[in-house]
Amino acid sequence: MMRRVAIALLLFVFGTPLFGQYAETLSVIAESSTITLDEAVWLVGSAAGSLGPTIGPSEAIEALAGLEIPLPSSERAMERPVGNARFAWLLLQVEEVGAGFWYGVLPSRLTAFSFLRREGVFPQSARSTQPITGAAAIDAVRAYLNRAAAEAENR
DSSP: OHHHHHHHHHHHHHHHHHHHHHHHHHHHHHTOSSOOHHHHHHHHHHHTTOSOTTOOHHHHHHHTGGGTOOOOOSHHHHHSOOBHHHHHHHHHHHSOOOOHHHHHHSOSHHHHHHHHHHTTSSOTTOOTTSBOOHHHHHHHHHHHHHHHHHHHHHO
């Protein structure tokens, strides 16, 4: 009994600031008109549970290096806005879901985006090269994880 109280107290003392940091980062991303690659990787990695609560967007790419996701490393590529196609590709890299025939034959950003747009993760009006907004990225992650949960339930 005493151990449970101690664990609950530790979670309350240390968990509250960590959640606050996470919520603050999420709020900044949600209000952004475009997101950078490190923000996109952080958002997808955090939603998939691949990143710890103390990892911020600036450390996200390095923290996910073990997943062997090929990401550009140039400074210029990190600062450019992330497009819908790259974001769709990141979603399929971190969380495994049946991605359809064409993505299996030719895995690329374009086939990832086409598949996820067809599945309703992205709006039909979205274009592959269009930079994704923070709010749209959060909506896409939510829709994708809902789809992944439904697919896992049907197995």
